[in-house]
Amino acid sequence: MIPILVYxxxxxxxxxxxxxxxxxxxxxxxxxxxxxxxxxNKTLFYREINDTLFFFKDSGDFINLYYIxxxxxxxxxxxxxxxxxxxxxxxxIDLVEKKNNIDSLRKIFLDSGFYQxxxxxxxxxMVYNPDFExxxxxxxxxxxxxxxxxxxNLLQNYFDTFAEQLPIIEEIELLVAKNNIFIYLEEDKIVxxxxxxxxxxxxxxxxxxxxxxxxNKKIGSALLNTFFELSKNTKRQLFWVxxxxxxxxxxxEHFGFAKEDLLDCVMINKNKVYEE
Amino acid sequence: MKNKVLNxxxxxxxxxxxxESTNFIEEGMLDSFDVVSLVTSLxxxxxxxxxxxxxxxxxxSSIDKIVYLLEKNGVSK
Numbered sequence: 355m356i357p358i359l360v361y362x363x364x365x366x367x368x369x370x371x372x373x374x375x376x377x378x379x380x381x382x383x384x385x386x387x388x389x390x391x392x393x394x395n396k397t398l399f400y401r402e403i404n405d406t407l408f409f410f411k412d413s414g415d416f417i418n419l420y421y422i423x424x425x426x427x428x429x430x431x432x433x434x435x436x437x438x439x440x441x442x443x444x445x446x447i448d449l450v451e452k453k454n455n456i457d458s459l460r461k462i463f464l465d466s467g468f469y470q471x472x473x474x475x476x477x478x479x480m481v482y483n484p485d486f487e488x489x490x491x492x493x494x495x496x497x498x499x500x501x502x503x504x505x506x507n508l509l510q511n512y513f514d515t516f517a518e519q520l521p522i523i524e525e526i527e528l529l530v531a532k533n534n535i536f537i538y539l540e541e542d543k544i545v546x547x548x549x550x551x552x553x554x555x556x557x558x559x560x561x562x563x564x565x566x567x568x569x570n571k572k573i574g575s576a577l578l579n580t581f582f583e584l585s586k587n588t589k590r591q592l593f594w595v596x597x598x599x600x601x602x603x604x605x606x607e608h609f610g611f612a613k614e615d616l617l618d619c620v621m622i623n624k625n626k627v628y629e630e
Numbered sequence: 631m632k633n634k635v636l637n638x639x640x641x642x643x644x645x646x647x648x649x650e651s652t653n654f655i656e657e658g659m660l661d662s663f664d665v666v667s668l669v670t671s672l673x674x675x676x677x678x679x680x681x682x683x684x685x686x687x688x689x690x691s692s693i694d695k696i697v698y699l700l701e702k703n704g705v706s707k
Contacts, residue, residue, distance in 0.1 A: 365683045369681055372680060373681070378669060383663050386686075386687070553656075554657030554659065555646075555658045556661075557658075590658070
């Protein structure tokens, strides 16, 4: 694996594939800012196998795998080479595709030594409501850097590190600086939080958490209302939810969200470490 | 060419009116997944292979920028 040292290398590597003029398919959707954070942290690497570029994000106990390639057939052959050389590394890969197209892509990975770990579906709400009536909750505040560290630890302890692409601490610091994390405090302890991003007319609800010991106290809805207030000048609100979590989906539908036809199929490779 | 580009954008994100926007990326109408979908659709529609160095969000932020990119990658007006 070769380390990526500057963002321009990513563009140059993409160019290697497109210059072949044999097609272009990828799951590498990281934005420039997030990619640069990984590069600064020295956690982004690449490797060429046939006409496929694999990118590896070192996430500690496992590797998030990305690819840029020409065709699905080429991807399959390159994956088999990668898997044949490895029996200890845990690879997690996110396949983001429309529902109609996901099966053929998923099959490539199932045939190449991967399990399906989970599937997430994106939900959206097309609502523009600048007159949203908001009742401020005195327990809800924007996180400062110290509380940001506490949020980071809660993410690590309560969220699925394989499935939910948790932010690194440097990303949390950036989110805190932009007031993109607000917390619900009970006697200075964080019992709930939301992490979100506003991009123009779209608002992304990235993580929504209520501590298990504090559920059914309307903390979740207070946090969500705060999110709606902060998003009131957007026209679209989005987030990802585990497809099989019907209770959660019903709650979100109650707030006006609907499932899109976009899925994130999280695959994990068969390996001795995971199976043990 | 502009109409073809507009139609492709409408297929990717039918919920938005791209003809009224000056910057699809800053305005949150296209995310990174949409940009990749757009590249694939443009490659197929115009029979080209957009140069990897050009696959940056800012090059897909308006219809004029997309048209410029297509011409740069060999599509004639």
